[in-house]
Amino acid sequence: MVGPVKLIARDGEDIAVIAALLQDAILPAGDMAWIPGEQRFVMIVNRFCWPGSEERGQQTATEEGEALFQRTHCAVRVEGVRAARLRGLDPGERGRLLNILTVTLDGAELRLEFSGGPAVALTLDTEQWALLAEDLGETWPTTREPSHDASSGADGTAGA
Numbered sequence: 001m002v003g004p005v006k007l008i009a010r011d012g013e014d015i016a017v018i019a020a021l022l023q024d025a026i027l028p029a030g031d032m033a034w035i036p037g038e039q040r041f042v043m044i045v046n047r048f049c050w051p052g053s054e055e056r057g058q059q060t061a062t063e064e065g066e067a068l069f070q071r072t073h074c075a076v077r078v079e080g081v082r083a084a085r086l087r088g089l090d091p092g093e094r095g096r097l098l099n100i101l102t103v104t105l106d107g108a109e110l111r112l113e114f115s116g117g118p119a120v121a122l123t124l125d126t127e128q129w130a131l132l133a134e135d136l137g138e139t140w141p142t143t144r145e146p147s148h149d150a151s152s153g154a155d156g157t158a159g160a
Helices: 014-021
Strands: 006-009 026-028 031-037 039-049 066-089 097-106 107-114 122-142
Touching: 014 039, 014 066, 014 097, 014 107, 014 122, 031 066, 039 122
Parallel strands: none
Antiparallel strands: 006 122, 026 039, 026 097, 031 039, 039 066, 066 122, 097 107, 107 122
């Protein structure tokens, strides 16, 4: 079993690694914040540890034979953020559970896409940016593997 993940991204190739790491991480919309005075964006996610990857979330089974997976909390910080734009989320939905589909880089824009309708996306306008992702604490077991059924929302498929 490998220890906690701690990564830094500074270019498009690095973002591809971060996107794979954060795929199917879930978080309440209120657990992310842009801090303009510090040009920083932060969020704490409940990260799914995909089996077969080079991380600590190796699949096992329960006594009943159900697949048993792992999750962990992960802090994500982006430095050098000049502006943050959130699309598809009303201010009163701070408790809405979001599921990260991917993270992409387009020029000076970092974009986080979330599943579940309606479509939610976060765009970070950056300058000399760095993205840091670091696991916090121990993993915990879950029998719920993420699913991308088009009819389901982010609030029930990923599980905790």
